Amino acid sequence: MMTLDAAAVQQLMLRYADAIDADAIESWPDFFTPDGEYTVISRDSLKRGHLIGVMQCCGQGMMRDRVMGLRDANVYEPHCYRHVVSAPLLGEAGAEGVEATASFLLARIMRAGVPELFLSGRYEDLVVATPAGPRFRRRRVVLDSTAVDTLLVIPV
Amino acid sequence: MNLDAYGLGGDAFNQADYRLYTDPEIARQEQDRIFEGPAWCFVGLEVELPKAGDYKTSWVGALPVILVRGQDGELRAMVNRCTHKGSTIVFDGEGCAERFVCPYHNWYYDLEGNLTAVAFGNGIKGQGGMPAAFDKRAHGLRRLRVATIAGLVFVSAAEQGPELEDYLGTRIAHHIRRTLGRGLVVLGQYTQVMHNNWKLYMENTRDSYHASLLHVFFTTFRLNRLDMAGGMAVGENGWNTLSYTQGTQKFNDEAYADARALNTDIKLQDPSLVANWPEFEDGIVSSITSVFPSLIMQQISNSLAVRQLVPKGPDKCELVWTLLGTVEDTPAQTGMRVKQSNLVGPAGLVSMEDGIIGNFVQRSIASARGERTVMRMGGDGVVSQESRVTEAGVRAFWKAYRAHMEPA
Numbered sequence: 001m002m003t004l005d006a007a008a009v010q011q012l013m014l015r016y017a018d019a020i021d022a023d024a025i026e027s028w029p030d031f032f033t034p035d036g037e038y039t040v041i042s043r044d045s046l047k048r049g050h051l052i053g054v055m056q057c058c059g060q061g062m063m064r065d066r067v068m069g070l071r072d073a074n075v076y077e078p079h080c081y082r083h084v085v086s087a088p089l090l091g092e093a094g095a096e097g098v099e100a101t102a103s104f105l106l107a108r109i110m111r112a113g114v115p116e117l118f119l120s121g122r123y124e125d126l127v128v129a130t131p132a133g134p135r136f137r138r139r140r141v142v143l144d145s146t147a148v149d150t151l152l153v154i155p156v
Numbered sequence: 157m158n159l160d161a162y163g164l165g166g167d168a169f170n171q172a173d174y175r176l177y178t179d180p181e182i183a184r185q186e187q188d189r190i191f192e193g194p195a196w197c198f199v200g201l202e203v204e205l206p207k208a209g210d211y212k213t214s215w216v217g218a219l220p221v222i223l224v225r226g227q228d229g230e231l232r233a234m235v236n237r238c239t240h241k242g243s244t245i246v247f248d249g250e251g252c253a254e255r256f257v258c259p260y261h262n263w264y265y266d267l268e269g270n271l272t273a274v275a276f277g278n279g280i281k282g283q284g285g286m287p288a289a290f291d292k293r294a295h296g297l298r299r300l301r302v303a304t305i306a307g308l309v310f311v312s313a314a315e316q317g318p319e320l321e322d323y324l325g326t327r328i329a330h331h332i333r334r335t336l337g338r339g340l341v342v343l344g345q346y347t348q349v350m351h352n353n354w355k356l357y358m359e360n361t362r363d364s365y366h367a368s369l370l371h372v373f374f375t376t377f378r379l380n381r382l383d384m385a386g387g388m389a390v391g392e393n394g395w396n397t398l399s400y401t402q403g404t405q406k407f408n409d410e411a412y413a414d415a416r417a418l419n420t421d422i423k424l425q426d427p428s429l430v431a432n433w434p435e436f437e438d439g440i441v442s443s444i445t446s447v448f449p450s451l452i453m454q455q456i457s458n459s460l461a462v463r464q465l466v467p468k469g470p471d472k473c474e475l476v477w478t479l480l481g482t483v484e485d486t487p488a489q490t491g492m493r494v495k496q497s498n499l500v501g502p503a504g505l506v507s508m509e510d511g512i513i514g515n516f517v518q519r520s521i522a523s524a525r526g527e528r529t530v531m532r533m534g535g536d537g538v539v540s541q542e543s544r545v546t547e548a549g550v551r552a553f554w555k556a557y558r559a560h561m562e563p564a
Contacts, residue, residue, distance in 0.1 A: 040503065045344060051494050052344025052479045055503040058495070061426030066498075066505070072422070073373040075509045147347040147474070151511035152503040 004098045004134055009088050009127050012134045013102055017083035020155060025070060028155055029063035032136045033128060038063060040141040040156055043121070054143075054152055066155065076153050082107040082115065085123070097128035097137055106156060108149075119156060120144045157185060159562050163528045168536045169554040170547075174524035177353035177517070183470045190449050190560045191217025191467075194317025196303065196310040196324075198451035198464050199223055201478060203307055203340045204250070205231065209267065212250040215466045216313055217449075221300060222246050222256065223309060226267045231304065233311040234269035234297040245297075269297035305329060306337040308451070308462065324447060325391020327540075331398050331445055334436065335455055336462075339483035343493060348475040348502040352514030354449075354467035355553070357475065360510055361446040361463075362549030364388055364399040365533050370513060373505045376422050386442075387542045388549050394538045395556035397549035400443040430499075431492050432457040446549065448556040456506065458489070459496040471518055477501055 016031045032038065041053025057063045084105045091099030101124050108118035126138040141156045159165065162173035176182055191197060199214040200223050211224040213236055220236040222245070238245050238258040245258045245265070255272065256265045262275030271292040279285025300311040303320035310320055321329050350357060360366065364386075368375040386401035424430070432441075435458050445453040452463040464476040477500070481493050499506040521527075531554075534546025538555050541548050 041344075042346060045346070048342075048345075050342070050344045050479075051490065052497045054346055054501050056494060056498060058428075059426060061424075062429060062495075062498070064425045065429060068422070068425075069373050069505045073376050074505065075370060075372065076512055146345070147349050148502040149349045150351065150502070150515070151348075151508040153508055 004093065004127055004129050006088060006090050008134050009090060009098065009100045009125075010102075012127060012136070013085055013088060013100075013123065013125075016136075017085050017104075021081050021083055023080060025067050025154065028067060029060040032060055032063065032139070033130065034060050036060065036063075036136050037138045038136075038141075038155070039139075040143065040152070042143045042146040044146045046142060054148060055155070063155075070153050074153055076151060077110055079108055079110045079154075081118070081154055081156075082109065088125075097126050100125045100127055104156075118149065121156075157189075157562055159558050164554060164558050164562075169538060169551040169558070170531045170536045171528040172531070172554060173526065173528050174521040177355060178470055178522060178524075180470050183353075183467065185561065186467070187217045187219070189563075190557075192219055192313040193560050194312060194314040195449055195560055196312050196317075196320050196447070197449065198308060198447065198462070199233065199311050200309045200464075201307055201340065201342070201462070202231070202304060202309060203342060207252070209252040209254060210250075211246060211253060211256075211267075213246050214464070216300070216311060217467055219313065220244065221311065222297075223302075223311070224253075224267050231302050231309060232268060233300040233302050233309075234265075235300070237297075238263055239271065239295040239297065240274075265297055269299050271295045271297075306333045306335070307340050308332065308336065308453075310451075323393070323395070325393060325396055327389050328391045328396045328398055328445060328447065331389075331443065332453060334438070335443070335445075335453060335460065336480070341481045341483055341485070342478055343481045343490070344477075344479035344497065346477050346501060348477065348511055350473050350475060350511055350514055351471060352473065352518040353470055354465055354473040355557070356514035356517055357465055357473060357510070358446065358449060359550045359553050360514065361444055361452045362388075362397045362399065362553055363547060364444075364544035364549060365547055366513075367399075367544070370509050371506050373499075386544050387540065388534075388544055388546055389540045390538060390548060390552045393556075393559075394552050395559065396445070396447045397552050398443060398445050399544060399549060400440045401544075402439050403441060429495055429505075430457065431495065433489060433492065446553075448553065449560075454500065456499055457496050458493050459500055460493070461500060 019027045038057040039053050040055040086103040088100040088102040103122050106119040107115040109115045121143040124140040125136055127134050128137045162176055163171040197216045205225045208225055208227045214221050221233050222236045223233050225231055236246055240263050243258050243260040245256050264273040266272050277286050300313050303310050384401050389398040443455045450465045454461045460480040462478050466474045479497055481490055502511055531547045531550050534541055534548050538551045
C-alpha cells in the first residue's frame with residue numbers, strides 16, 4: 001500500500017476540487033471511503049459544539065443521494081465552481097490515517113455575471129490509504145462565515 | 157396608507173401589486189407600521205440566554221436590538237443604539253455582561269437600558285464635562301416589550317398592542333407549545349441570505365400549494381404530497397398559519413398528472429436519511445407554523461427548527477435558522493435529527509429551492525407597473541381548510557399586512 005506523504009494528500013485534494021469544478025459530480029463520492037463522512041459547518045458552529053452544520057453525509061450512499069438530488073430533483077440555476085486550494089498542512093499520522101488541513105477559496109459562477117467569492121474556509125481531513133489509492137475517511141469543510149448566499153447544492 | 161391602489165382593498169386579499177415588493181418607500185413604511193408597530197417579532201430563544209447577564213443582538217426589521225437577561229432573571233430588549241451619537245453599543249453578537257458600554261465615548265448603560273454614567277461627565281480638572289442640567293434619566297435606551305412562549309422570545313416596539321397569546325391565536329399558540337414546550341437544545345445555527353423582498357419568503361412559508369410542486373425531492377420519495385391528509389389552520393385574527401400533514405394515505409398519482417413528470421421508482425441509496433420516530437401524539441408528521449412578520453417554526457419529520465426573517469431593504473432578506481433538539485432526546489434520536497437536517501436549510505434537499513424562488517420573482521417584477529399577483533387557489537377566503545391545495549395562508553399574510561399598514 002502506498003504511503004501517505006504530503007504530495008499524495010495534495011494530489012487527492014486537487015483531484016477532488018478539479019472533479020467538482022469540471023462538473024464531474026458523480027465521481028465526488030468516490031473520493032471517500034464507503035463509510036466516509038462529509039460535513040459542511042461554520043467555524044462558529046464548531047466553536048459552539050453544534051452537531052448540525054449546513055450539510056452532513058455519512059457514507060457514500062448519502063453522498064450519491066445528494067448527487068441524485070442535484071441532477072434529478074432539486075431546482076436551482078445552473079452554475080459552477082472554481083476552487084483554489086492551498087497546499088496541505090499534514091498532522092500526525094496515526095493508525096487510522098493522516099490528518100491534513102488546507103485553506104480554500106471558492107468562486108461561484110452563474111450563467112451570466114462575474115465570478116463571485118461564494119465561500120472560504122478550511123478542509124479538515126482524515127486521509128487513509130486504500131488499495132485504490134488515498135481516500136477521505138473524513139472531510140470536514142469548515143466555513144469562515146455562518147452565512148450562505150441563496151443556496152448550496154454542489155458539494156464544496 | 158391606502159392599500160386599495162395595491163389591490164389590497166376589500167376582504168378578499170387575493171391579489172397584490174408587485175410594487176409592494178420593490179418600492180423603497182413601502183419598505184420604510186413597513187418598518188414604522190409593522191416592525192416598529194404593534195406586531196410581535198421573533199428575536200431569539202430563551203435557551204440562548206440561560207443566565208443573568210447573558211445577551212445577544214438581533215433585529216426587529218431594520219431596528220438593531222439587544223436582548224438581555226437581567227440580574228433578576230427577566231428578559232429585556234432595548235434598541236442597540238447609543239443615545240449620544242447613535243453608535244452600535246454591542247457589536248460582538250453575544251456574551252455575558254454586567255453593563256453595556258458604548259465603544260465610542262464610553263456611555264454606560266445598565267442591563268435595563270438606563271444610562272448610568274458618561275465618561276468625563278464631570279470634566280477633567282474642572283474643565284469640560286456635561287452641563288449640570290444634563291439628566292441621565294432622559295437618555296436611557298429605548299425599551300421594547302418582551303413576551304415568551306415555549307422558549308421563543310418575541311418583542312414588540314409599540315408601547316401598546318395585543319398580548320402575544322391573542323396575537324398568535326389559540327391553535328397556533330397550542331401548536332408552538334406542543335412542538336417546543338420542552339427543554340430545548342440548540343443543535344445548529346446558520347444564516348441564509350436571500351435576494352428577495354422579505355414578504356416573498358413569508359408568503360412562501362404559508363403557501364402549501366407550492367410545497368410538492370417546487371420541492372420535488374420530497375414528492376419523488378413520497379415524503380410529502382398534497383394527497384396526504386393535512387390542512388391549513390388560520391389563527392382567530394386571520395394573521396398566522398399552521399400548515400400540517402397527518403400521517404400517510406394512499407398515493408394518488410393521477411392528481412400529479414399536471415405536475416412535472418416524476419420518476420416514482422427513484423429510491424434513496426441510504427434511507428437512514430429519513431429514518432424517524434413518531435414524536436407527537438397528534439400524528440402530525442410535518443408542519444410549518446408561520447407567524448407574521450418574522451417567525452417560521454418547522455417540524456419536518458423530527459427536524460425541528462425556528463427561522464427568523466430579517467428584511468434587508470426591499471430586495472434582500474436574511475433567514476437565521478436555529479436547529480433544535482430536546483434535553484430528553486436519546487443519542488439515537490439526536491442522530492436522526494442530525495441526518496434529517498439534510499432536508500432543510502440552504503443546502504436542504506427538500507427546501508433549498510426556497511432560497512432562490514423569491515429571487516426568481518424579484519428579478520422579474522422590477523419593471524412591473526400595475527400588475528398584480530393572483531392568489532385564488534382554494535377560494536378567496538382567509539379561513540382554515542382541510543386541504544393544503546390552497547393559498548388561504550398566503551391570503552392570511554396579506555390580511556395581517558393590511559391590518560398593520562392600514563389599521564382600521
